[in-house]
Amino acid sequence: MSRADRVACEDVVMFVNAAIASTAQREFRSDAAAQRLSLGFLHEYVLGNYRDLYAATLALDVNDRNAALVVTNLLRTAREASAAQRAVEGRLIAARLRSLPPQRVYGVIRELRRLRINNRRTRAIVRDWVAARPDPAFDAIKYRRSLSVAARHAHLPLPGEVGTVLFDWRRPKRYETPILEAWRRAHYEQRALYELPYTVAEGLAAQHGIDRARFLTGIAPRLTDRERLRLQGTAARHRVESIAMDLATAPLTRLAIHVLSLPRPERARRRDELTGALQAAARRAARRQAGTWGRVVAVLDDSYSAAGSGVKRRRPLAVALATHYLLESLAADYTGLWLHHRGDPLLVHPIGATGLGTRIVDGLEHRPDRLVIVSDGWDNAPPGQAAEVLRVWRSRLDPHQATSVVHLNPVYDADTFDVRRLAAGVATVGVRDAEDVAALVELARFATGSAGFDELRHHLADRVERFLTPEGAAP
Amino acid sequence: MTNAGDGIDLTGLTAGPAQTWGAIRLVPLLRASPVTDLRLHARLYDPDELSVVHVEPRTAYVSYIPHSFVATWTTDATPAAAYGTQLRAPADTRAPSGIRLTFRRRLARREARQRLRFLPLHLALEGYLALQFGGPSIAWQEWTHHAVTCGLSPRVEAGYTGASIAGLDDALRVFEIHPDQCGMMLYAADALAAAFVVPHPDDYRALHPTLLQDLYGELLFHYAHLYPAVPEFSPRLDDTRVASIADLRAQLTRADADWKSFHAGLADGLLAAGRLTVTPVHRMGRFTLARFLPAFDLDTDNHIGETITDEAGRLAYLKTFRLSAAQTRRGHLLSQLAANDWDLDATAATLGADRNALVQRLDRAGFGHLLRPDIIDAWRRRTREPRTKPLARRGGTA
Numbered sequence: 001m002s003r004a005d006r007v008a009c010e011d012v013v014m015f016v017n018a019a020i021a022s023t024a025q026r027e028f029r030s031d032a033a034a035q036r037l038s039l040g041f042l043h044e045y046v047l048g049n050y051r052d053l054y055a056a057t058l059a060l061d062v063n064d065r066n067a068a069l070v071v072t073n074l075l076r077t078a079r080e081a082s083a084a085q086r087a088v089e090g091r092l093i094a095a096r097l098r099s100l101p102p103q104r105v106y107g108v109i110r111e112l113r114r115l116r117i118n119n120r121r122t123r124a125i126v127r128d129w130v131a132a133r134p135d136p137a138f139d140a141i142k143y144r145r146s147l148s149v150a151a152r153h154a155h156l157p158l159p160g161e162v163g164t165v166l167f168d169w170r171r172p173k174r175y176e177t178p179i180l181e182a183w184r185r186a187h188y189e190q191r192a193l194y195e196l197p198y199t200v201a202e203g204l205a206a207q208h209g210i211d212r213a214r215f216l217t218g219i220a221p222r223l224t225d226r227e228r229l230r231l232q233g234t235a236a237r238h239r240v241e242s243i244a245m246d247l248a249t250a251p252l253t254r255l256a257i258h259v260l261s262l263p264r265p266e267r268a269r270r271r272d273e274l275t276g277a278l279q280a281a282a283r284r285a286a287r288r289q290a291g292t293w294g295r296v297v298a299v300l301d302d303s304y305s306a307a308g309s310g311v312k313r314r315r316p317l318a319v320a321l322a323t324h325y326l327l328e329s330l331a332a333d334y335t336g337l338w339l340h341h342r343g344d345p346l347l348v349h350p351i352g353a354t355g356l357g358t359r360i361v362d363g364l365e366h367r368p369d370r371l372v373i374v375s376d377g378w379d380n381a382p383p384g385q386a387a388e389v390l391r392v393w394r395s396r397l398d399p400h401q402a403t404s405v406v407h408l409n410p411v412y413d414a415d416t417f418d419v420r421r422l423a424a425g426v427a428t429v430g431v432r433d434a435e436d437v438a439a440l441v442e443l444a445r446f447a448t449g450s451a452g453f454d455e456l457r458h459h460l461a462d463r464v465e466r467f468l469t470p471e472g473a474a475p
Numbered sequence: 476m477t478n479a480g481d482g483i484d485l486t487g488l489t490a491g492p493a494q495t496w497g498a499i500r501l502v503p504l505l506r507a508s509p510v511t512d513l514r515l516h517a518r519l520y521d522p523d524e525l526s527v528v529h530v531e532p533r534t535a536y537v538s539y540i541p542h543s544f545v546a547t548w549t550t551d552a553t554p555a556a557a558y559g560t561q562l563r564a565p566a567d568t569r570a571p572s573g574i575r576l577t578f579r580r581r582l583a584r585r586e587a588r589q590r591l592r593f594l595p596l597h598l599a600l601e602g603y604l605a606l607q608f609g610g611p612s613i614a615w616q617e618w619t620h621h622a623v624t625c626g627l628s629p630r631v632e633a634g635y636t637g638a639s640i641a642g643l644d645d646a647l648r649v650f651e652i653h654p655d656q657c658g659m660m661l662y663a664a665d666a667l668a669a670a671f672v673v674p675h676p677d678d679y680r681a682l683h684p685t686l687l688q689d690l691y692g693e694l695l696f697h698y699a700h701l702y703p704a705v706p707e708f709s710p711r712l713d714d715t716r717v718a719s720i721a722d723l724r725a726q727l728t729r730a731d732a733d734w735k736s737f738h739a740g741l742a743d744g745l746l747a748a749g750r751l752t753v754t755p756v757h758r759m760g761r762f763t764l765a766r767f768l769p770a771f772d773l774d775t776d777n778h779i780g781e782t783i784t785d786e787a788g789r790l791a792y793l794k795t796f797r798l799s800a801a802q803t804r805r806g807h808l809l810s811q812l813a814a815n816d817w818d819l820d821a822t823a824a825t826l827g828a829d830r831n832a833l834v835q836r837l838d839r840a841g842f843g844h845l846l847r848p849d850i851i852d853a854w855r856r857r858t859r860e861p862r863t864k865p866l867a868r869r870g871g872t873a
Contacts, residue, residue, distance in 0.1 A: 029649050304651035353651040358727055365720050381492040382734040383707045392714045392723060
């Protein structure tokens with residue numbers, strides 16, 4: 001592999017790692033401004049040098065914030081792309097916008113308006129996306145401001161009363177569309193409130209001075225799954241029974257975050273229920289791959305830095321916990337080793353220094369097929385010991401590479417423009433949701449230089465193909 | 476009352492693996508068996524909380540108030556300052572004795588510009604300031620009337636709060652506290668800046684953030700600004716000797732031992748501080764609160780501080796403040812003067828200098844106002860002479 005190719009390969013893998021792990025929010029060791037600045041630079045750099053690959057990352061599991069940023073940047077610099085590139089980018093953007101949550105897409109549209117990007121192609125993309133929304137009247141209520149911005153910016157024709165409710169809402173005495181009528185009435189009538197989406201009703205309930213417990217009871221049937229999960233704590237505080245959910249349907253990492261938000265005595269009390277829910281979520285995430293990974297050992301970081309920051313509370317620890325259950329379901333024979341915690345992983349708690357070295361030796365002693373390390377990469381007791389252990393292991397004890405080692409890092413390091421690495425020869429990949437681990441491990445071989453740039457291009461082309469095919473097959 | 480001791484006995488405390496952040500190196504002190512019958516009183520920091528942990532069985536539950544700079548523990552929430560650390564029984568619900576503080580706008584403004592006001596709250600610093608506070612014990616004729624009657628009043632020394640030290644807030648925030656950590660050695664550019672020991676890991680956990688509000692010497696402030704980063708200890712395993720997992724473990728054990736000894740070496744700074752002058756301040760139950768002063772040796776680090784020890788001399792609490800070079804000089808001068816009953820000639824002889832040099836040193840150390848003006852003037856005239864004489868002679872020949 002030529003040097004240029006290796007650099008290109010490293011750059012792209014670095015960018016993908018960052019785009020998966022970083023949300024430009026405050027992390028344990030760097031603040032939000034540093035994260036935003038660093039991430040912004042990385043986007044500019046990859047966009048300028050590898051435009052095709054930059055667009056192709058939309059087909060990977062990059063997080064929503066970075067996907068939105070990629071879309072904005074591609075549209076912003078459209079004139080630098082060739083016609084063929086634009087065609088592929090257009091399809092990628094349309095496909096990704098469809099999979100993004102609507103508030104993110106409305107965010108992109110607001111950003112486009114701020115940047116004064118309003119060419120025919122951008123308007124077409126916005127128009128198609130809005131046209132594909134299942135219920136424009138619902139959007140007009142829930143994303144009221146954003147939809148009106150989109151409509152004005154892209155000159156959208158809005159169907160019937162949706163236009164009226166956005167731009168001339170005082171005039172009609174009543175609306176024909178039920179949800180719009182409910183919204184109109186909810187301004188005067190408390191009962192109509194409970195027919196609206198939760199976020200809209202919440203503001204109006206505050207205006208009406210409705211007691212929180214009563215409001216939550218009334219709105220319970222209208223909650224989305226995520227809102228329901230988020231409100232578990234509030235519901236328990238206000239003793240609202242109707243919000244209590246069956247945790248068995250929540251996605252794995254969110255469930256892990258929820259579990260870690262509970263006090264430890266409660267976790268101990270509800271051990272069977274929570275463990276069952278986590279295992280079920282892990283089985284759903286593993287799907288067909290369950291039990292195919294052979295002997296797996298995981299070294300999981302529960303040091304104090306896994307507490308994350310105020311805005312990403314216990315996220316690294318939650319990723320480690322979720323990975324624990326996921327690997328348990330992926331592996332035929334699984335051992336999970338926490339740095340400090342012994343016993344039930346449900347009671348794990350971020351504490352102490354990160355001494356990965358000795359724990360990795362404990363893991364390697366099992367002679368696993370795979371060693372998975374989940375850590376933020378700050379190996380500090382003593383610093384760099386994990387790297388030494390892995391180096392010696394590779395050179396002296398396992399020269400034939402019978403054990404594959406993967407380091408999953410949930411934290412973006414703003415200073416190095418990448419997730420922090422443990423050792424030179426070890427593949428490090430960024431991770432945000434444990435559900436993606438299986439796909440990320442696939443990507444890991446590009447991080448060590450063992451696979452070439454051509455392979456990376458093929459891999460990305462393949463992912464793009466798979467990403468775009470369903471919509472091509474659809475009528 | 477006052478007795479001399481050799482350094483500080485850190486028995487029972489072991490230096491743990493350090494963590495570095497920029498120029499700051501934090502070495503945790505770990506205690507295998509914590510002191511459970513002396514606990515910190517959290518009320519100073521949080522009025523709503525009663526105490527940190529209740530320990531059963533309570534043989535002698537003694538709470539004490541760590542020196543706090545400014546805290547709202549008066550009943551009417553006005554700011555007040557404690558007279559240093561105080562030992563208190565748990566049943567004692569009265570407010571700790573303190574002095575009400577009123578802040579003028581100017582002081583607050585100075586603080587905003589990172590100019591630090593001095594709050595004479597530190598028990599040890601108070602001890603240092605009170606060093607030879609009374610002035611000359613014999614009314615030698617060289618001292619002014621003011622010096623003889625009022626002593627050194629008022630003496631002022633300056634320090635920096637932790638908040639103004641570059642990088643210290645981040646270093647403390649990202650430090651991963653060890654489960655049985657009872658203390659911390661704080662190094663700036665690998666110079667020992669402060670040591671802090673508490674009886675119990677829970678207390679440490681509660682008081683860890685207060686390190687940021689503590690008072691630090693000038694050295695830490697300057698070093699933290701001047702040095703971008705300190706080198707990390709990086710272990711190196713000898714891979715030629717590894718043929719099995721057991722060998723690898725042996726190598727790790729060796730690296731760990733190196734690592735520990737590296738830090739034990741670092742922690743030596745305080746232990747080698749030489750002879751300390753320890754003054755017991757308060758005794759309660761089996762615990763003694765004391766403050767100590769160093770030997771004011773100009774060639775070594777000098778730390779003042781306060782300790783709480785039990786009847787066996789085991790350290791329960793320690794807090795130190797590193798004196799700057801100027802502060803050491805002042806302390807040195809004062810202690811030498813006191814040892815010679817403030818006799819200028821005798822002191823000069825002890826210091827191996829003449830009377831003029833001593834007067835010069837006193838004046839430069841900021842104690843000039845204590846000497847009679849004519850003595851200072853005579854010295855100044857004499858120091859001018861060597862420069863003026865050749866000039867005058869040349870003028871005469873021209």
